Amino acid sequence: MLLNTRLLHLPWLGGGAAALAVVLWALVPLLVTQAEALPPLRLSALALLAGALGTLPMARQGRNPNAKRNVKEALIYLGVALLIVGAVCASFTAFSLAPAAEASLILYAWPVLFLLASRRLALGRLPATTLAGALLAFSGAALLVAPQALSGGVSGAWSGYLLAAVAALCWALYSLACQVPAWHLGERMPHLLLIASVMTGIASLALEGTISMPSQETLLVTAALGMGPYGIAMLAWDRAMRDPQAHHVGHLAHAVPVLATLSLVVAGVSAPDWRLPVAALLVVAGSITAARPPRGGMGMRQD
Template sequence: MQLDHSGRLSSPWFGGAAAALAVVLWALVPLLVARAGELPPLRLSTLALLAGALGTLPMAHRRRHRDAPLSGAQRGLVYLGVPMLITGAVGASFAAFGRAPAEEAALILYAWPVLFLLASRYLSLGRLPAGTLLGAGLAFSGAALLVAPQALAGGVSGAWDGYALALLGALCWALYSLACQRSHWRLGERMHHQLLIASLMVGGASLALEGTAALPSPDVLLTGALLGFGPYGLAMLAWDRALRDPQAHRLGNLAHAVPVLATLFLVMAGVTQPDWRLPLAALLVVAGSLAASR
């Protein structure tokens, strides 16, 4: 799949379409994870990452470039560091959905665009403007709106482990997006390798921590394959393309719509009940993220 050298695919609309596709596919993750409830999180992560590696293989950009080859340290970052980020992001996300209510874990997890924005702003400007910090605080207040009632009712015995895992996943996704901006690393062309390495990492952890189990049902296998081909295959290629767009700083704002869509999909599927806190918290995340991006 050629991403950069076709006039049609390099149009300004293509970057926005790629980002929108990634957002919609990522918003389906909580619902798909809920449908695959019988699989332990690490085993589900292994299946999804393996399916993603197979799904991105025919779409990988195989054209040779004249760029300087990667150094030894860069190869270590691309083929070890980035797969570790993918492993942490996917594994922590799936575990979070199993330990906390899906809609709350999703809202915390998908606050990662704020973390990505703060890091990229600091790296580019050498400082964080007051407006950026104010917007980030407003966005995080959306997550606090959901977490605080749980903490007040049950203290640290509530779903804090799920919240912590969701925050870990958010940190990994933010760092992964920063890595995608390193154009000479060409992560999109190496996506299938990175997903395969990540699936081996998570598979080893699954065998050590979760042991062996019988083969899951065909429906669960299909759900894991859909997770891989969509949110962790096509969506990651699309997001890599969007981050290399000249308007990437604007396209990144589309990622703030993920918690809103994720909550909407969960309510529409009957997985969770409508709650007045959910739309308000989602609006705070979106409003704060957009304010920070200005």
């Protein structure tokens, strides 16, 4: 037991856990493209189910049977599960409608949306650094969609870009919900993912109908997609955020869009394009700039 306690407080453990989560999150676009045999909603339902199983160690122990509290908890579960459904389903569908690398860069601009909302709520205004960072990040996304906009016409890719933006908004709102200490979303993660999986499964049956049994390879990729980014990564990031240096290791998340783009190009899913690295750097630079604390410090509201 003494050895285990010491291991939990090793100085490198928080950074290592954060790095593992970042790598797994960056693999989402690649894994989704490898499981394209499944329609997006069906893929989302199965991945969320695998994620629920992967996050079981986070499950909350014990409940207060107070009826009023149970009503409040039911509303929390429903609302947050809907955000997860929106985030996962919209992003998976976006990858099927638009080039994966471009859709992923739009998706991974969500930390900027989160900062815009959280700082507006905390300060009642938006600091200049946050606004400048947002403009940088959004200019990266604009660089990707500008060629289609200038050439005229609306293609299917535009639907993918829009859904990637919807997914980014859902992740930003989910992150805001995580800032409410009384909600303990980390402890509720397995239940939230399970509820989201059931919701998505019902939508899949209604909209996509029944399908034949996918191949073993597709099922393995789907399991990896759920257990990795929505299972192990959630556990690792939760551990990283409880580290004394969490305010430093959290910056590793800015590497996600770059790693996601790199993995798609290396795997041959996306063709090399000068716009991709430039857009990725703009998104990362914008996220880092927006994350800089405003002058005079900032206290997040906890109510």
